[in-house]
Amino acid sequence: MTMNLTIFDTTLRDGTQGEGISLSAEDKLKIALKLDALGVHYIEGGNPGSNSKDIEFFERIKAYNLQAKITAFGSTRRKFSLAHQDANLLRIKESGVHAATLVGKSWDFHVHTALQTTLEENIAMVYDSLAFLKHNGIEAMFDAEHFFDGYKHNPEYALAVLRKAQEAGTDWLVLCDTNGGTLPGEIHEIVSRVRTELNAPIGIHTHNDCELAVANSLAAIQAGARQVQGTINGYGERCGNANLCSIIPNLQLKMGYNCLPDDKLSLLTGTARFVSEIANVHMPVGQPYVGNAAFAHKGGIHVSAIMKDSKTYEHIAPELVGNKQRILVSELAGQSNIISKAQELGLDVNANNEKTKQIMERIKDLEHQGYQFEGADASLELLLREAFGEAEEVFTVESFKMLVENSQGTLRTEAIVKLNVGGEQVYTAAEGNGPVNALDNALRKALVQFYPKIKQIHLSDYKVRVIDEKDATAAKVRVLVESTSIDNTWSTVGVSSNVIEASWEALVDGIRYALLNMGKLDAIDVPVTEQHGLVNH
Numbered sequence: 001m002t003m004n005l006t007i008f009d010t011t012l013r014d015g016t017q018g019e020g021i022s023l024s025a026e027d028k029l030k031i032a033l034k035l036d037a038l039g040v041h042y043i044e045g046g047n048p049g050s051n052s053k054d055i056e057f058f059e060r061i062k063a064y065n066l067q068a069k070i071t072a073f074g075s076t077r078r079k080f081s082l083a084h085q086d087a088n089l090l091r092i093k094e095s096g097v098h099a100a101t102l103v104g105k106s107w108d109f110h111v112h113t114a115l116q117t118t119l120e121e122n123i124a125m126v127y128d129s130l131a132f133l134k135h136n137g138i139e140a141m142f143d144a145e146h147f148f149d150g151y152k153h154n155p156e157y158a159l160a161v162l163r164k165a166q167e168a169g170t171d172w173l174v175l176c177d178t179n180g181g182t183l184p185g186e187i188h189e190i191v192s193r194v195r196t197e198l199n200a201p202i203g204i205h206t207h208n209d210c211e212l213a214v215a216n217s218l219a220a221i222q223a224g225a226r227q228v229q230g231t232i233n234g235y236g237e238r239c240g241n242a243n244l245c246s247i248i249p250n251l252q253l254k255m256g257y258n259c260l261p262d263d264k265l266s267l268l269t270g271t272a273r274f275v276s277e278i279a280n281v282h283m284p285v286g287q288p289y290v291g292n293a294a295f296a297h298k299g300g301i302h303v304s305a306i307m308k309d310s311k312t313y314e315h316i317a318p319e320l321v322g323n324k325q326r327i328l329v330s331e332l333a334g335q336s337n338i339i340s341k342a343q344e345l346g347l348d349v350n351a352n353n354e355k356t357k358q359i360m361e362r363i364k365d366l367e368h369q370g371y372q373f374e375g376a377d378a379s380l381e382l383l384l385r386e387a388f389g390e391a392e393e394v395f396t397v398e399s400f401k402m403l404v405e406n407s408q409g410t411l412r413t414e415a416i417v418k419l420n421v422g423g424e425q426v427y428t429a430a431e432g433n434g435p436v437n438a439l440d441n442a443l444r445k446a447l448v449q450f451y452p453k454i455k456q457i458h459l460s461d462y463k464v465r466v467i468d469e470k471d472a473t474a475a476k477v478r479v480l481v482e483s484t485s486i487d488n489t490w491s492t493v494g495v496s497s498n499v500i501e502a503s504w505e506a507l508v509d510g511i512r513y514a515l516l517n518m519g520k521l522d523a524i525d526v527p528v529t530e531q532h533g534l535v536n537h
């Protein structure tokens with residue numbers, strides 16, 4: 001029979017202890033709803049004894065009928081005080097949660113150094129605080145902080161703390177590798193020993209300081225732990241917490257445990273990206289399972305095999321976790337990459353096609369010159385469509401000119417562009433707060449009368465990279481431009497030893513791509529004005 005595991009998400013508590021992560025009560029609500037939809041069992045919402053934002057979260061979340069249990073976090077009572085008078089424990093009770101986690105010391109060194117109290121007083125703090133929760137009808141989890149370090153230094157004391165927590169009626173004993181320095185073999189051995197000594201169900205909470213948080217969580221489960229604590233995308237203090245986006249599919253797809261209902265696992269990628277968006281933290285492309293490149297194939301040999309059977313280079317079907325396969329085209333491409341990409345675009349292509357070989361050579365040559373198409377999907381599409389004769393000529397560029405003038409301390413930048421749109425010549429001038437902005441404005445101004453929909457497009461990112469640094473200011477640069485419309489984002493690339501020219505190339509490709517994809521015809525409904533052929537200012 002498949003074993004059920006309990007997934008405890010602490011993105012909203014331990015995740016926010018990660019550098020650069022700050023969530024408002026509103027952000028926390030949105031993430032909690034997403035986590036609930038994913039099917040996790042516990043959502044640790046924060047620390048009501050810490051700040052009013054968390055108190056607000058616990059108040060507002062009551063309006064929702066969630067499947068997951070919302071839990072509050074706090075620590076054991078302060079030394080030499082009474083649990084029922086402890087401000088932090090009272091805040092937990094007042095938050096109205098039905099489940100709470102208390103962190104307490106299990107390493108004698110910490111008791112002496114951080115708490116500066118006696119080993120006996122710490123044990124009393126653990127007992128009193130957990131008993132307080134139970135007395136108030138709250139499900140209690142004990143996060144035994146630094147348990148593995150504590151066990152290695154003084155196993156009798158570490159186990160005595162757990163025994164006392166169990167005696168207080170604790171529902172879960174959660175063993176924490178707080179400093180993240182323990183190895184998987186040690187975790188397995190220590191969890192196994194704890195299981196022989198105590199009856200309460202065991203949970204695991206690990207940190208990623210040795211890049212082992214996921215491995216350590218799996219080792220604990222193999223040794224009999226039944227609850228895993230972690231965060232979405234591994235956010236957390238220092239190097240982060242255990243990444244649930246890796247732990248859950250490993251446990252469910254590889255080790256045969258039940259973590260989430262089967263139909264929910266496919267929500268994992270969407271959840272990871274949603275949380276990264278709200279937290280405003282860029283996701284590493286290569287993040288396992290849920291990253292953009294987790295199932296992206298670049299090497300020609302890989303793509304050739306993938307086209308025969310995806311299993312040749314994919315450890316699972318990406319759809320199981322809600323991700324998708326991507327084929328990248330670069331100088332490492334073989335014909336298979338081009339064929340696959342072209343097929344995706346609906347172009348008529350086959351391996352015997354001489355054109356495919358020519359395009360491959362052209363892409364390799366352009367990459368050699370400094371272009372990079374794996375990050376410029378739209379430029380690649382234009383290149384392929386042009387090569388297959390399927391790109392309509394929406395406009396051609398006749399010339400452009402830049403003027404940068406410093407007049408009495410005021411900098412003025414103006415761009416003038418000359419285009420040919422359907423046989424008609426258009427000159428436009430526009431100012432901008434810099435050369436790229438001026439070029440962008442002039443280009444749009446020239447085209448908007450033919451294609452009003454370009455008003456919906458804006459430039460959302462602009463990156464410049466120097467390609468051969470040794471040539472200093474004469475070096476070639478690669479410009480990547482990201483453009484966005486209401487429901488789409490695309491990237492284009494330009495390369496030149498002149499940053500203006502590289503930017504112009506990327507800008508023009510960005511607009512051309514948009515016009516081809518929006519459908520040129522639905523834009524011609526605007527009457528042609530007498531302004532055509534004039535210089536607009």
Ligand SMILES: CC(=O)SCCNC(=O)CCNC(=O)[C@H](O)C(C)(C)COP(=O)(O)OP(=O)(O)OC[C@H]1O[C@@H](n2cnc3c(N)ncnc32)[C@H](O)[C@@H]1OP(=O)(O)O
Pocket residue numbers: 017047049050051075076077078079103104105114115116125145178237
């Ligand atoms: C491993 C973990 O991740 S544990 C969770 C860590 N998370 C956080 O700290 C975030 C939220 N924390 C906070 O908002 C604040 O630290 C608060 C509100 C909890 C406490 O704030 P303050 O009262 O100003 O104390 P401060 O943060 O400076 O120091 C912590 C105090 O708690 C004591 N303490 C630490 N752990 C425990 C514990 N398990 N049980 C009881 N007291 C503890 C410390 O000894 C220290 O007391 P001292 O001031 O007498 O030396």
Ligand SMILES: CC(=O)C(=O)O
Pocket residue numbers: 014103143144145146176177178179205207
């Ligand atoms: C409780 C906790 O976050 C830790 O020990 O790491």
